[in-house]
Amino acid sequence: MSIPMDALLKKKEKFVREPDRRSEDFHEQLFDLEAKGEIIVQRTSDDVVEVPTKYGNTKKIQRGHLWHHKSCGQCGHIPGYSTSIFWIMRKLGYDYNDPRDQTSCTAWNYYASATSNQAAQAAVALRNFAAAYETGYFPLIHCGTSFGHYKEVRSELLREKHLRDEVRRVLDKLGKPLVIPEEIVHYSEYLYAMRDEIAQKQVVNFDNIAVTVHPACHYYKLVEGDAIFDPEVYGGQRTAVVTGVAEALGAEVKNYSTWFDCCGFGFRHILVQRDFTRSFASQRKIEIMKEEANPDVVLTHDTGCVTALDKSQFAARAHDRNVGVPVMSEAQFAALAMGAHPYKVCQLHWHSTNYRPLLEKMGIDWRKAWSEFEDEMKRLERGEQEFLTWADVDA
């Protein structure tokens, strides 16, 4: 028997927060440590959108002047992911900084191999935060795991003086201050906050597009109080990011019963024990989505989830399993809605599962787009230009 999701959700849809039932706000500790001179808090500017988090506290999302904390898995293997995030900001008219003075959060390795420790992980996080602070731009975190891990690091730092002292000792050697930003913001929160501005620039109609959403575990299960839950979306019972953006773009968001399940990425498993990842991603996520919702596309908001859900389908198809749905980030989906080029911006040729039927349903001529992309490649091969530039993309 399948779970009566819609009936269950309806029961809860009149959810209203009680103002006196808010959970403790970490900001109190943060500002307290700042007042004692222990840390610097990098403040947001005044140009912010306020969004609700799980237990009713408000989170400020800065609109522009952002420092992009990139994701190694996105930049390395799904480069249309990060490119789309940058492109959306450019289209909306906000400035940003794409730094070279940034390392990975190194949490993928930590969760895979444990070949690191609490102090090292915190020092890596704070080195990056200090680098952002020095530029004056406010950090925006691309990866769900970096975001979750940094929230954990923040909780540990606020709680443990010995950790602050140890990290300060290391940062001193680097000549860097101990800075914690006022908010740790994931890009999917940014897109959620900006969804109306994005929808205003929509040029491709998505009314006939059905999507399923996979929420990233590290986004909303780690330090769960600091994730966007909006009474307007799922009655506040599930995180509102991704879904809120898809709905703002007019797509139909369909439900399925394993929504809360992980994608099967596994950190270590995706690299050296992929039989687990393939089985979980296809049997617990993609097949269930196909059976219960039959979506045109799966949208998610993390590096690992796009990878596990997209790449696992090839082997499953060889076993005649009921798979075959394209997977992308909601950043790429939103960019397509705003008229982004499917190859020059969204870089869909890096994806494995066939996305062409989706583009056709959206009314996007992928053959023409690919031939435009090939023309650009030829220009580079002829040595007329070294790289494809933003100017080429915007032309």
Place this chain on the structure above:
Amino acid sequence: METNSSALYKAPSVSGYADVPYEEKVKFFQDVQADARFPDYIYGCYECGICVAACPSARFYDFSPRRVAQAIARQDVELIYQQVQEDIWECSQCFSCLRCPRGNNPGGLITIMREVSVNKGLGAAKEALEGYSRIIYKIMSTGTQVSPDMLQPDAFPDWGPEVKDVSDNLALWRKMLPPETHHTTSTGWDVADRTLIELYLIWFETGALNMIKEVDEGLHMILEEVMEERLEEEGIEI
């Protein structure tokens, strides 16, 4: 403390790992307990199994976050030592088990147990990390964990023919990315030299580099050499 106090664990000879003196198992647990995060990760266990229902690894392995939380809550050092041999490396580190009504964090306990296993150079840790060395090398020496040039068809035969398209066209496709930081092939993005030096200092100063020695001596030697050379060039003494 007596030996064999656990009712649940299998004899090491049955489980297939070399037994160690009981004191070593006690010491292992004490090291787990000594982690600053430990008190926040276990508050006793209802044994309700809610964590198991949420756990992806429990679906495909003979693995259970409840068993881990339970062994730790009962301070069952025999069972803990047995779980360290295999179970903890099956966890996906997704933290779905954080929905525990008792406020436990079985996944977090596993992170700590893994870390202590690495620190002690346990055989199980070495085995679990076999084939993983190149990733450790990549992240510690370049500052990004995965790189475009890792996408090779022989490394990812199960990901379909698109992987070959990427590897065949890699250099050109990277140039076709508008963000200026993305034109790299051996790192996720272009990391500044100064940034890498700071990262190396972090690995030295926090003891993270030393941890590698316990699980892969060869890799440790290479990493240490690469980093020391770079730091020396900058006139930084370790």
